[in-house]
Amino acid sequence: MLNLNRVLAERIHSINAPTEQSQEAYAEWTPTYEQDLKGEGYCSPEVTVKYVCDVIPDESRASTRVLDIGAGTGLVAKLLRERGFMCMDALDPNDTMLREARKHNLYDNYFLEYITSKPTSIQEGTYDVLTGSGIYATDGHVPLGAIIEMIRLVKKGGFIVLVTRFILLAADGPYEQLEPLMKQLEEEGRWRAIHRDVFPRYYRNYEGIAWVFQKV
Numbered sequence: 234m235l236n237l238n239r240v241l242a243e244r245i246h247s248i249n250a251p252t253e254q255s256q257e258a259y260a261e262w263t264p265t266y267e268q269d270l271k272g273e274g275y276c277s278p279e280v281t282v283k284y285v286c287d288v289i290p291d292e293s294r295a296s297t298r299v300l301d302i303g304a305g306t307g308l309v310a311k312l313l314r315e316r317g318f319m320c321m322d323a324l325d326p327n328d329t330m331l332r333e334a335r336k337h338n339l340y341d342n343y344f345l346e347y348i349t350s351k352p353t354s355i356q357e358g359t360y361d362v363l364t365g366s367g368i369y370a371t372d373g374h375v376p377l378g379a380i381i382e383m384i385r386l387v388k389k390g391g392f393i394v395l396v397t398r399f400i401l402l403a404a405d406g407p408y409e410q411l412e413p414l415m416k417q418l419e420e421e422g423r424w425r426a427i428h429r430d431v432f433p434r435y436y437r438n439y440e441g442i443a444w445v446f447q448k449v
């Protein structure tokens with residue numbers, strides 16, 4: 234048991250490494266990723282889906298186009314499907330994680346790419362909803378400026394739902410400037426904030442934070 238905990242702690246540590254190492258760590262972790270995080274009480278996919286369902290009524294779900302950023306093994310899509318969503322695409326640079334997601338046949342398209350501040354291969358204004366569950370980590374993950382690209386990808390009136398660990402926003406932390414940037418984009422009239430909620434037990438005893446924005 235002790236040894237298992239050590240292995241998991243090392244995995245979590247490794248995904249905070251620079252991009253190439255963190256991607257290798259995800260590939261190695263894929264076979265036990267879902268089970269390990271379940272054991273840790275990881276609830277980011279559930280919280281993400283709860284907020285999506287808050288803004289998309291039952292009757293619109295089947296035709297709502299969703300892009301799941303950092304889709305990983307597809308935990309968000311599994312829950313969205315249970316709630317009536319039928320049109321979902323995945324974007325993730327990790328082929329091993331996406332291959333796991335493919336087994337469940339949940340997404341229509343798989344974009345094997347990073348999201349950064351630069352445009353992805355996807356056309357502007359394609360989606361009604363964009364989700365990002367657990368996509369921020371200390372290093373080697375989604376950069377701050379990627380929210381510019383997220384806004385480009387959703388339709389006017391579309392929603393962006395992001396859920397992550399609260400501590401990452403702390404002063405001197407890797408995402409210290411994330412909320413100031415979010416606020417600046419709101420002041421520029423690019424999107425408006427609908428929810429910003431801090432909640433307990435994102436995983437273990439770490440707090441989480443959920444944001445919902447609507448493109449203006």
Ligand SMILES: C[S@@+](CC[C@H](N)C(=O)[O-])C[C@H]1O[C@@H](n2cnc3c(N)ncnc32)[C@H](O)[C@@H]1O
Nearest residue numbers: 303304305308325327330347348366367374375
């Ligand atoms: C902690 S996992 C979260 C997976 C899934 N969303 C969940 O909640 O279980 C983070 C995922 O983000 C992906 N990722 C890392 N950097 C990324 C980037 N710049 N653009 C898109 N995905 C990225 C990783 O490959 C990994 O699959």
